Amino acid sequence: MPAMAQTSSDRDTANPSSxxxxxxxxxxxxxxxxxxxxxxxxxxxxxxxxxxxAIKFAADSNAQLWINGVPLRHKVARYHEDxxxxxxxxxxxxLKPGPNVILVLxxxxxDIITFQRTxxxxxxxxxxxxxxxxDETWQCLQAPQFxxxxxxxxxxxxxAPRIRYPQIIDLARVPEGDLHSPSFDASAWKNxxxxxxxxxxxIPRDVETPGQRESPGLSRQSSCRRHTDAHSAAFRGSIxxxxxxxxxxxxxxxxx
Numbered sequence: 001m002p003a004m005a006q007t008s009s010d011r012d013t014a015n016p017s018s019x020x021x022x023x024x025x026x027x028x029x030x031x032x033x034x035x036x037x038x039x040x041x042x043x044x045x046x047x048x049x050x051x052x053x054a055i056k057f058a059a060d061s062n063a064q065l066w067i068n069g070v071p072l073r074h075k076v077a078r079y080h081e082d083x084x085x086x087x088x089x090x091x092x093x094x095l096k097p098g099p100n101v102i103l104v105l106x107x108x109x110x111d112i113i114t115f116q117r118t119x120x121x122x123x124x125x126x127x128x129x130x131x132x133x134x135d136e137t138w139q140c141l142q143a144p145q146f147x148x149x150x151x152x153x154x155x156x157x158x159x160a161p162r163i164r165y166p167q168i169i170d171l172a173r174v175p176e177g178d179l180h181s182p183s184f185d186a187s188a189w190k191n192x193x194x195x196x197x198x199x200x201x202x203i204p205r206d207v208e209t210p211g212q213r214e215s216p217g218l219s220r221q222s223s224c225r226r227h228t229d230a231h232s233a234a235f236r237g238s239i240x241x242x243x244x245x246x247x248x249x250x251x252x253x254x255x256x
Contacts, residue, residue, distance in 0.1 A: 019133030034110030
């Protein structure tokens with residue numbers, strides 16, 4: 001991968017006065033489950049919006065990010081696990097004095113090698129900024145609406161795996177309530193685990209990838225519905241979402 005120049009966010013988010021961030025995960029005995037979706041959630045109380053509100057956001061294998069209900073990232077950049085990079089997210093416009101809800105939907109692929117990423121030795125999430133840090137105070141929950149399975153969608157060019165798995169979603173199992181609300185009852189969620197000997201850099205290097213962003217202009221309702229109503233129990237039933245690429249096919253015998 002090409003060398004990346006240090007950005008202002010490299011310097012600012014590494015400020016010694018910033019909270020100490022580390023890589024976190026949800027399951028002590030499952031370092032790299034296949035096709036596992038997991039929510040990570042944190043409510044941060046702010047007296048005022050910090051002058052420097054940029055954060056580093058990295059995930060192995062992949063993740064989506066919302067701040068106060070606004071979708072800011074729908075995936076992370078391609079990487080090699082031992083040289084994983086961090087998205088730079090300018091969070092300031094989406095913060096407010098008082099409680100702020102940061103929600104991540106993490107998707108772990110497992111030990112699968114494709115043109116996008118190296119094999120997954122350990123799943124993890126990293127967030128660092130002057131006002132927030134990934135640590136054991138984050139709460140997490142396996143997203144119950146996503147079915148775990150190992151059947152992949154196969155790219156037609158050389159049978160190379162392109163997109164990992166179709167997403168099979170049971171909307172009857174979507175968590176009740178508004179996950180973006182500070183008053184959401186997360187008492188049944190567990191605390192995250194800090195990973196001290198993972199395969200990644202302790203602090204991943206910045207990378208700026210505008211193509212990974214969602215449009216902050218989307219309303220909370222429309223963004224949630226676009227993500228298969230993942231944060232609302234308004235609809236019931238099951239759906240199969242196979243990704244954006246029409247030039248893909250399922251492995252023979254899968255999901256029957």
